[in-house]
Amino acid sequence: MSPEKPSFDTLCAHAGTSRNAPAIDNLPFVPPVVQSTIFQLGDSAQAEAIFSGTLPGYTYSRFGNPTVDTLAATLARLEGGAGACITASGNAAVLCAVTIALAGRSGPLVTHQDIYGGSFELLRILHEVHHVPVEWVDARDEAAWIAAVGRAGAVLLETPSNPLLRLIDVAATAAAAQPVCAPVIVDNTVATPFNQRPLALGADWVVHSTTKYLNGHSDMIGGALIGREPLSDLARRIHKNLGGTVNAFDAWLVLRGLRTFALRMAAHNRNGAAVAAWLAGHPAVTRVHYAGLPAHPQHDLARRQMQHGGALLSFELAGGEVAARRFVDRLHLIVHAVSLGGLESLVTRPAMSSHRGMSPTDRARAGVSDALIRLSVGVEAEADLLADLDQALAGL
Numbered sequence: 001m002s003p004e005k006p007s008f009d010t011l012c013a014h015a016g017t018s019r020n021a022p023a024i025d026n027l028p029f030v031p032p033v034v035q036s037t038i039f040q041l042g043d044s045a046q047a048e049a050i051f052s053g054t055l056p057g058y059t060y061s062r063f064g065n066p067t068v069d070t071l072a073a074t075l076a077r078l079e080g081g082a083g084a085c086i087t088a089s090g091n092a093a094v095l096c097a098v099t100i101a102l103a104g105r106s107g108p109l110v111t112h113q114d115i116y117g118g119s120f121e122l123l124r125i126l127h128e129v130h131h132v133p134v135e136w137v138d139a140r141d142e143a144a145w146i147a148a149v150g151r152a153g154a155v156l157l158e159t160p161s162n163p164l165l166r167l168i169d170v171a172a173t174a175a176a177a178q179p180v181c182a183p184v185i186v187d188n189t190v191a192t193p194f195n196q197r198p199l200a201l202g203a204d205w206v207v208h209s210t211t212k213y214l215n216g217h218s219d220m221i222g223g224a225l226i227g228r229e230p231l232s233d234l235a236r237r238i239h240k241n242l243g244g245t246v247n248a249f250d251a252w253l254v255l256r257g258l259r260t261f262a263l264r265m266a267a268h269n270r271n272g273a274a275v276a277a278w279l280a281g282h283p284a285v286t287r288v289h290y291a292g293l294p295a296h297p298q299h300d301l302a303r304r305q306m307q308h309g310g311a312l313l314s315f316e317l318a319g320g321e322v323a324a325r326r327f328v329d330r331l332h333l334i335v336h337a338v339s340l341g342g343l344e345s346l347v348t349r350p351a352m353s354s355h356r357g358m359s360p361t362d363r364a365r366a367g368v369s370d371a372l373i374r375l376s377v378g379v380e381a382e383a384d385l386l387a388d389l390d391q392a393l394a395g396l
């Protein structure tokens, strides 16, 4: 590592700080929360220069805010992108990305049936209410996926997917999208830039729910959209006018969370792999969905495009839905709550929570059964997690 090119872990430890700021004496090391809607414009000539962009400056916090911009620059660097927009939620980031990617395009938005339930519902609204062409593909059929990408206006994919942890080959998708110039958006929420860099694999955009691992403390909602190329004026205009901008304090919380991001992810990855392997060997468990397991059908792809398996997994029990409900009710340490990516381990049944808004037919098509249990493995001591799982599975 050289001081000019710090390693990923060092970038995280110094995330958003004034460590590399221009030589202005006495800056606070930790960035301040600029909790102001408005900024003084100065005289008319200066106001005109700021609004026209010839003089750097701020006008109104929906258009730009120093704390939020610090987060944007930090996330762009961690993902290896050239620019980023910060949004008020992960769903707002998906909406913003899709709106930008489809601008001037006539083909459909190609996505897959097992995308996260909130993204699925959003796309259903865009399709059914606003008549945006969307094509949902069963991406397990790789040939069908690549063929659909080859006639796409834009592509939105999630790998690993939530909650089935299925993978899609990002490099192959980007190669298939290139001849038709379809922008490829990858939701990297589950993997995070610690475990996977979609832009380096050929994607055009990465979206995140910063609510999850990037913030990591289950205390805010936010999103981000990171581009391989610098953001165009149109992208900035769409982001500004869709209006889903984050407030400065929530952006600051993500910056604070990022300082420990590399440490947290190392612990998440360790526990995720240990819990997945333990569950796979338990007699009450019929199936574990986790691409980090050598027996997983997409393990080779996981090794090619991911650095680690991550800490989200799902599984099914021999006793089906009844056993799944009993299992959830018996857990002591692992918290029954939605979301993922916090320090604490969380359990849900997606069919009754995150994927509830999908029709039973769409859920069945996506492979999300009523018996499916999703586990977001936290950073607690591995032995405590295994003991809790063991007592909850006993006799099921």
Ligand code: PLP
Residues within 6 Å of the ligand: 089, 090, 091, 092, 116, 118, 119, 158, 162, 187, 189, 190, 208, 209, 210, 211, 221, 222, 223, 339
């Ligand atoms: N993308 C994925 C993969 C998610 O899991 C989620 C939320 O669970 C979202 C997007 C939406 O994020 P948010 O809830 O911050 O809007």
